[in-house]
Amino acid sequence: MIQAVMVISTQAKPRLLKFYNFQPPEKHQDLVRSVFQLLSARPDSASNFVEGTKMVYQHLATLYFVFVFDSSENELAMLDLVQVFVETLERCFKNVCELDIVFNFNKLHTVLDEMILGGQVIETSSEQIMKSVEEIARLEKQSSTTSLIPKSISDRFRR
Template sequence: MIRAVMVINTQGKPRLAKFYDIQAVEKQRELIRNVYGVLCSRAENVSNFIEAESFFGPDSRIVYKHFATLYFVFVFDSSENELAMLDLIQVFVETLDKCFKNVCELDMVFNYSKMHTVLDEIILGGQVLETNSTEVMKAVEEISRLETASNAISLVPKSVSSWRSR
């Protein structure tokens, strides 16, 4: 099971933090600080896999990937494969790239809800749902289309909509 997904910038600010097991907010902040502390102190030429038992309890591991100014981090238990999690990070980043045309940190800051939508199409409740970025993009586009249609309907004045029903 995936326990958490984090995107942290190189200054230690979380741009996304989603925990799939219940944690108090202060505990989440502490975990993010601890993970960032480990990531920023690691050399570039070492493995992207870390044992995380001291932070997340027994049977916990971290896989991360560093892109530009962002660390993409997945925390999971032994029921998941490290290489599969590394590939899942790649799927997440590729999908964000398709969504935002070469994703950057500002896209994540200003499109927070869309980023969560993408993540929810890939992982839900700590379980992997979809690993094909094309399928994820289809679902995200459909959700965006439905939200746009819903917003357009809600913008129609009530007097106009009541006139149409006569």
């Protein structure tokens, strides 16, 4: 089971924190702090696997994309899932950067929610995830343009 997904900037600012197990907020904060300390001390030439803790990550520009998981998950499958997550974000934002994540956090959560539900992987195809994200965006746009007030009532107020 996936325990957590994090996107942390190289300046130690959490840009996305999604936890799939219940723990007190202090434990989550400790985990984020320890993950960042561990990753920021690693050289770029080190592997994307972290011994001891079941964790894989990808360092892209100023961001760390981190998946923490338990022993029931395969490390290589998790590394592939990180790659799918990053690849999908690249498709959403053309060249994902920290500002994209800051100003489009809803889309980031949508992508993640299309991949993982309750700590279980539900989709691994970037194409399928993109189709779902685009459909959600289309439906949101459609619902924001259609009026909730019936036409006959809105006509009365215009007169």
